[in-house]
Amino acid sequence: MGDFIANNNNCGQNLLRLVSRGNAILAELMRLKEYVPPVFRLDSKQHTQKYNSIILDFAYFKAANIHEQKIENDPILQERDENLRENYSDVLTRFYLAFESIHKYITELNSYVDDLEDNVYIQQSLETVMLNDEGKQLLCEALYLYGVMLLLVDHQFEGQIRERLIVSYYRYNAQRSSSTQVDEICLLLRSTGFSKTSQKRPPNYPDDYFKRVPIKTNFIDLLIGKLRSDEIYNQTIAFPNPENRSIASANQASMLVIILSFQPSILNNSSAIMREIVDRFFPDNWVISIYMGIVINLYDWWLPYKSAKIALNNTLDITNIKLLSKKYGDKLDKLIIDCEKLQLAVTLDENEIETIIKLIRETNICLHWILLHTTIPTILQDETKRSRQLRQQIINDTKYNSINCLRLLLSTAKIEQDLKLMYKNLLLDKDNKWLDNKIKCVNKINELSDVFGGKKKIVGIEINDCLENWFKKISGHVESLVEDDSRKIVQLLQALEEVQEFHQLEHNLQVTQCINETRDILLGMLNTTNINETTIISINIMTDCCYAWNIMETFIDTMQNTIKTNPPTVIKLKALFLKMSSALETPLLRINQAKSPDLISVSQYYSRELESYARRVLQIIPETVFGLLAKIVNLETNIFKEIPTKLYKDKLKDYAQLNERLEMAKLTYSVSVFTNGVLSLRSVSLGILRVDSTRLLEDGIRQELVKKITQSLHNNLTFDSKNKYNLIDKLNYLTIIMDGYRKAFQYIQDYININSLKIWHEEVTYIINIALEDELKNSTWIPGKSLKNLLINNTNKNDVTFIDNSSSSITNSSNNNGDTFLGRLAKELIKITDPKLTIYIEHTLAWYDLKNQNELLNHKIFSIILRAMGTPGLYGLDKLLSHYINQELNNIYKHIDLFNKDKNLKIIIDESLAVINNTDYYKINPGKLCNNLINYGGKLWQSMIDCLLKIGNYQLLRSNISYELNTACKFEAKHMEASLRTFNNALLNELKKKKYNQHINDDENQLIRELSVRLEWTGINDPLNKKFIQFLNYHNFDCILFLFTIYHLHKLYYCKNTASLLSKKIQDPIDSIVFTIGIHTLLRQFPTDIFDKYISLLCDYVLTFVSSESGKIGNDFETEATTIIYYLQLISKYSNIEKLKILKNIPAIVIDQYKKIIK
Known part of the structure; x- marks a missing residue:
């Protein structure tokens, strides 16, 4: 072979x-x-x-x-x-x-x-x-x-x-x-026209489909003939009873059904052949598994074929179906009792191996028939009415119950596990055990020889030389035995029985006992001789459950309900998972024989599928734990009173809350019972994977924690477009919920043996990162990234990982002002602080409504967000705002491209450049330039000002976020903050020492990247000076931005009451702080010489307002000049530029006059 x-x-x-x-x-x-x-x-x-x-x-x-x-x-x-x-x-x-x-x-x-x-x-x-x-x-x-x-x-x-x-x-x-x-x-x-959702089967399906690549007819006929007539897998060793012929040839029958589809003429026209096939392979079954749990119903599959359909009629006869259903229904109930009775024995008796094997064979045959005939087919799911009736009839006649079926599955799996373990140990210890029994047997027979020879006295036994010699002879025969002498051992057993009867030795109890013990030892030797690998192979064949690979999905709910009712049931599931892992041998057999490199990939796939199944079954434990945790959260947040540092004796009873604390103790005990259930699994082998129960529990808890936190964030960060004042209330409520979960989670950590604080921080960070990723992605689906693989570390390079939007509750959000809770929060902040509707006052760090001057929001909002969502929440918000800034900068880049092609703007720029470059620039009327811009610039600048104000607003929010993160870090981790700040300064000093053209190596780049991330998390960064994109085409940009600036500054005036620039018209508002930050951010994307030229142009423009006679700002343009000088002061503040750059271009006398005006 x-x-x-x-x-x-x-x-x-x-x-x-x-x-x-x-x-x-x-x-x-x-x-x-x-x-x-x-x-x-x-x-x-x-x-x-x-x-x-x-x-x-x-x-x-x-x-x-x-x-x-x-x-x-x-x-x-x-x-x-x-x-x-x-x-x-x-x-x-x-x-x-x-x-x-x-x-x-x-x-x-x-x-x-x-x-x-x-x-x-x-x-x-x-x-x-x-x-x-x-x-x-x-x-x-x-x-x-x-x-x-x-x-x-x-x-x-x-x-x-x-x-x-x-x-x-x-x-x-x-x-x-x-x-x-x-x-x-x-x-x-x-x-092919086939569809799982369609109720109609395509014509000639799958005949035409199977003929698309021609295969030789003689080859197909030869295979069909061999499958019909021969037993190609010899599985009768596992199922010797003729009644079980159909299950013994189940694999061969599945192959024959598929191969017959390549030769539909037999199915249609060969009645004799089809009758022969059905009588041999399908006398008592019509639902089969063709490969790893892919189930088909032969009645539906062969419905279009005349001969095949007629051949199945006997099998599908109502009387036959009722007999089969009653047979297997009664057997199911009996086998449940037998298996559970056997399990009560705790350990299996090795002398009862044959009985146990017979029991296992019966249970597997029963399960095979019932599970297949009560399940919905995988292919052709839209069954005919007759098929549905047949299945329902079987369910009714067998009194099918998923709970009873699961009971038998669990019991059988446990017995199989114990039997295989015992048999393997027997096989390993076979030789030693046989020799030990042989020595014991010789000693016993020699003892009997001594008794009849008079060497050992026993009351009532006379010396008998004949028996003494006979026993000595038998002792010699036993000493000469070898392991293959089974027939000789049987003869010795018969001889001992005969001598006992012939010489009436049974009247003496001691001799009888000694002979019986000798016979038992010989029987043990005979049983040990019969232990061989053939029996192990037979056990593996009869316990194979690859037919149920998909059917087991239907038992998940039943298993979970059983675990919920009785947590120790989990230990029985270990045996069931091991039974299911034996199904991997079928697809891996040939791959292993061929020594194919696909072995690792294929075995990993099936093992991961099994692991995923086990996790889904056991996920009920974390779900139940979190159900109990919700009650603990309620007690922690709503019921228990906060105990003060000093408590008077008479108030002690009020704070004791004994009934509530008893309820807390009961809930805590329930949590520990459930977690002990899964921890009792210890280590489970699933195919080639080994899963640790502690990791299994932790992963399940992580998964459930993510679900609960995400649900809280989604439910509470949903805003009403008509009401802009509910943000703080929602965040405060979210803070209470999150704090309750965190405290409860921290409370139970000792009872479930996990590091709750570490898990909490990791999972909150994960949730924020995924929400951020979902906001940043441009398409609905991105390959090459995994949403979360905490449960499975996918190390197989052949595996493809994807974002699974359907299974993720994080990305599953309503389109309410954003794609995720993070997007909704960011957009709500942006809506409330919209520069067209609000104004930011630096001295109060708050935003005010332009119409009624009421305060809408202040810097404390970021402290509330920090309490509600933690540091990851603020960091994620900062990253999302950076993304928005990047988008708006790209829009500006497109506008600049259009400006360079705009003829009207080109005329204005040329005229303005002519004015600016004129030697008499300082003597001209500055109003001429303003009028030029007002007449032609309005339409040109509108789209750009929108983008710029958005950028300024986003940067202002980022600046507040950075400040809040840094403040929190100084309080919570002052040593880390100081260390990072010192390290950052040291690194900057080292980089400054490098020459301009000196290359930064990869290690230094890696260090800078890693440090930058930590600096951003701790707020030790300068968000206003961040460079987002690189503008390649910046011809005349300094002049364009200068014209853009003076056009919009013309709409502002200096207000002494607020000590800031305000809009002249409320209908055309511009927030000066936001505008300045936006201009500064835009200039940071260009080389520094653009910034210098821009400042120089603004300074020169201020000087045009100065009267040449007095050297002071003229009265007519006092407001305009003051606005621009104040703007220069603002931009120098946000840009951290030295005032000398401005004083170099504007005389001190003009600056002094400006100071007098603003005072």
């Missing part, structure tokens, strides 16, 4: 590698099924409208040039297309390679069959391969796996989605793909 797949047998090795790859392809298809990008489904109105012209099916190939031209002619479509290319190119490649591998697989299988027929392999042909046990298995598996691939790809990736994925890959990766190969893949995987 082993010769065919020996390393030196190319024929066997090539076939083995092909089958191995088939199993790997199926694992890849299953892995990718969850990760079809939502945009390619086009299942929402938004996606359809946005991408309908870009994401196309195979209709694209009929008019490729027209479609491409349409995209090229539309800038919006072009931008979207480029975004899709950038975001999904790698993912599309992964999908395409999976589809391509299916075509390669069948092409290589056809080539292999051709090679066998052409005698390429010496002394090998189809017939000779089919005569070999391994050969016939592998050939049948090869075609069967291809059929499963086709069904799986059509079920998991519907036709139109497949076509869109392939077309998009072709468009974005045309240079990598051969058009001929793409044509062949398109031919194979074009839409």
Whole structure:
């Protein structure tokens, strides 16, 4: 048997590698099924409208040039297309390679069959391969796996989605793909018309689909003939009873069903063959698992085929179904009692192994039939009315109950685990145990010989030389025994029984006891001899549960309810998870035999699926814990009184709150009981993964904590567009909730053995980061990033990770003024502090309503946000505002580009430059320049002033955030703040010592980056001087900004009451602080010489207001000059420039006059 797949047998090795790859392809298809990008489904109105012209099916190939031209002619479509290319190119490649591998697989299988027929392999042909046990298995598996691939790809990736994925890959990766190969893949995987949502089965499905790549008819017929007539897997060793023939050949039956789809003529016209197949494989079953829990109902599957449908009639006879249902229903109840009774024994008796194996066989047969026949099929889910009736009838007749079924599953799994462990230990200790028993047996027989020889006296026993010699002879026979002498041991047992009866030795109790003990020892030796690996193989075959891989999903709710009712049940689940992990042997067998590199990838996929299942089942424990925690939170925040530092004796009873504290103790105990349940698992082996129960509990608690905190943030950070005064109330309420959760979480940490403070900070930071990521992303889905992988550290380079928007409650938010709670909070702050409706007064650090002068908001709002959302909340807000600033700066960059092309502005700039460069500039009438700008500049500047005021407002908010973070850090971690500040200063000094052209190495860059992050978190940064983007084209920008500034400063005047610049007209408001910060931020994006030229132009402009006779500001332009000088003072303050730069351009006498005016 082993010769065919020996390393030196190319024929066997090539076939083995092909089958191995088939199993790997199926694992890849299953892995990718969850990760079809939502945009390619086009299942929402938004996606359809946005991408309908870009994401196309195979209709694209009929008019490729027209479609491409349409995209090229539309800038919006072009931008979207480029975004899709950038975001999904790698993912599309992964999908395409999976589809391509299916075509390669069948092409290589056809080539292999051709090679066998052409005698390429010496002394090998189809017939000779089919005569070999391994050969016939592998050939049948090869075609069967291809059929499963086709069904799986059509079920998991519907036709139109497949076509869109392939077309998009072709468009974005045309240079990598051969058009001929793409044509062949398109031919194979074009839409079949099958849809999971459709109730109608496509005509001739799957016959036409399976014929798309021709396969030799004689090859298919040979496989069908072999599967019909032979038992290719020899599983009768595990199921010797003829009644269990159908389950013994279940795997072979699944293969036959799939391969018959390649030859529909047999299903339609060969009544005798189909009757033979049904009588052999399906006399008592019609629902089968074709591969790793993919279930099909043969009644629906064979419904279009005349002969197959008729052949199933006997099996589907109502009387037969009732008999089967009653048989397995009664058996289920009996087996539950037997298994639970056996478990009461605590340990298994090794002398009862055969009985236990028989029990396990019966339970697995019963579970196999009931689980399959009560589940909904995976393929063709929209069953016919008859199928639904049959399933319901079975449920009724068997009195199917998921709780009872789970009880049997748990009991069986535990017995199987104990039996396998005991049997493995017996197998390891087999030789030593047999020798020990042999020595004991010899000693016992010698003792009997001595008794009858008179050497050892026993009352009532006379010397009998005949018996003495006989026992000595028997002792010699026992000494000569070897492990394979089973027949001789049986003969010795019979001899001892006969001598006891013949010589009437049973009348003496001592002799009888000694003979009985000897016989028991010999029986033990016989049992030990029968211990072999064949029994282990049989146990593994009968306990295989790959058929239930998907069915077990239906038991999650039942398991969770059981755990909730009885937490110690968790320990039983460990055995069930181990039973499920044995299902991995089926897809991994051939991959392992072929020593394929796919072994790690495939085993990791199935192991992670199993781990995910285990986590979902056990997540009920953290959920229940947090349900109890909510009650603890209520007690902590609403019921318990805060105990003062000094408490009078007579008030002690008021603060004791004994009943409430008893309730707290009960809740705490319940929490510890639930956590002990999961901790009792200790370490669980799930496939190739080993999961620690402590990590399992912590991950579950993290997941639930994220859900609860996110829910609180979402619920409380939702604002009414009509009411702008509820922000503080909502934040204060959120503070109470978050503080309650934090205290309660900290309270229970000792009872569940976790570091709550560490977890709290990590998860809050995570929530804020994800909300920020969701706000910053440009598309609805980004590949290559994982939302959260705390539960699974994905180290497999072949695995694709994606943002899973459907499963994340963080990104699942209403479109209420923002995409996430962080976006809503930022937009609410921006709305309240809108520079067009408010004014910021520096002396009070507050924003006031322009209309009624009421205070709307002050700097304390940031302290409230800090208390509600912690440092991560303020940091996330700062990052989001930085993103908004970046967007507005890019908009300004576009405006500048338009300004350079605007003819009117070019005329104004030229005229202004002519005036400025005039030698008599200081003698001209400055009003001329103002009038010029007022007449022509209004329309030009409007869009730019909007962007600039937004930038100034965002920067003002960032400046307040930075101050709040730094203040909090000085109080909470003053030593860290001082250390970071000192380190920052030292680093800056070191960098200043470097020469201008000296390169900063990678280590220094890394250090600067890491330090910058910490400085931002602690507020030791200068947000106003941050550089966001680099402007490449800045020709005449100093002049443009100068004209822009004086145009808008003309609308302001200096107010002595507020000691600030205010708008002349309330209908056309400009906040001077916001305006100045905006100008400063904009100038920081340019080289410093632009800033210097800008300041110089403003100073020169001030001098035009000075009377040449008196050297003082003229009365007519006193307000204008004062405004500009005050503005210069503001910008020098925010820019940290020396006053000498201004005094160098404006005489001291003018500055003195300005000071007198403002006083």
